[in-house]
Amino acid sequence: MPALQNIPLASFPAEEASLIRSAVAGDPQAARQIIKIHNQRLYRLVRAVVRNNADAEDVLQEAYLKAFASLEGFQGQASLSTWLSRIALNTALMRLRGQKRLKRVSPARCLTEAAVIPFPLTSSTADPERVMAQRQLLHLVEEATDALPEAFRLVFVARVIEGLSVEETAALLDLPAATVKTRLHRARKLIRSRLEAQIGPVLMDAFPFAGVRCDRLTEAVITKLGLEK
Numbered sequence: 299m300p301a302l303q304n305i306p307l308a309s310f311p312a313e314e315a316s317l318i319r320s321a322v323a324g325d326p327q328a329a330r331q332i333i334k335i336h337n338q339r340l341y342r343l344v345r346a347v348v349r350n351n352a353d354a355e356d357v358l359q360e361a362y363l364k365a366f367a368s369l370e371g372f373q374g375q376a377s378l379s380t381w382l383s384r385i386a387l388n389t390a391l392m393r394l395r396g397q398k399r400l401k402r403v404s405p406a407r408c409l410t411e412a413a414v415i416p417f418p419l420t421s422s423t424a425d426p427e428r429v430m431a432q433r434q435l436l437h438l439v440e441e442a443t444d445a446l447p448e449a450f451r452l453v454f455v456a457r458v459i460e461g462l463s464v465e466e467t468a469a470l471l472d473l474p475a476a477t478v479k480t481r482l483h484r485a486r487k488l489i490r491s492r493l494e495a496q497i498g499p500v501l502m503d504a505f506p507f508a509g510v511r512c513d514r515l516t517e518a519v520i521t522k523l524g525l526e527k
Contacts, residue, residue: 310374318378322370333362336379339460340386346455347390349444357393361386376469383470387452442492450485457482 310318320328340361345354365385372381446454456467457478468475520526 310378314378318369318372321366329366332378336382339379340382342455342459343383343452344386344390346443346451347387347394347448353393354390357390358386360393361389364389380466380470387470438493438496439489442489442496445492446485446488450481450488453478453481454485454489458486 317328317331321332337358341354341358344357344361345351348354348357361382365382368385372378376384443451443454443459452471453467453473456462456470457464462470464475464478467473467478471478473481517526
């Protein structure tokens with residue numbers, strides 16, 4: 299058992315420092331809370347590398363196992379979020395390199411088609427036509443993101459999807475800030491071009507007024523006209 303009081307977390311918020319110490323001491327609730335706090339960001343970053351939902355979940359589990367095994371040696375030189383993100387990215391990149399080696403050995407291997415990143419949508423009571431339109435649009439964005447070259451994709455996910463600052467993204471990916479800005483600009487340009495080529499068919503279904511909403515308005519008018527049977 300490490301000397302918990304010696305873990306250098308003085309500069310951390312008290313709540314986070316306490317959480318880390320409790321996790322190091324083997325408290326399952328503390329470990330569970332750390333995972334839940336960071337799950338979405340780490341998943342999206344890992345998913346940006348491996349571009350496959352099943353692989354992303356496997357990589358994320360592996361990354362957490364590595365992180366908790368090393369947590370007692372965490373020096374606090376970066377935030378816990380940045381530290382975990384680096385472990386997750388390194389684990390994902392190792393998985394990707396392994397997949398590329400396997401693909402060279404077995405060129406006929408059929409890779410699973412990448413699925414979409416689960417973005418939060420409206421509640422289950424929302425109009426189904428609108429939910430479908432949202433899903434179509436999000437799917438196009440996800441496809442366009444997946445199609446980016448890896449260097450641009452990582453920057454785009456970190457900056458746009460996760461909302462990290464230029465400085466945070468630069469620290470996470472070990473890049474100069476100027477490089478982050480350049481790659482983000484090029485990523486946005488590539489995504490914009492891809493979406494402009496594909497968005498037309500989706501826009502045909504924009505502002506849907508069918509299904510539940512259509513039925514509700516129709517019946518309201520019928521009622522006001524005194525035509526209901």
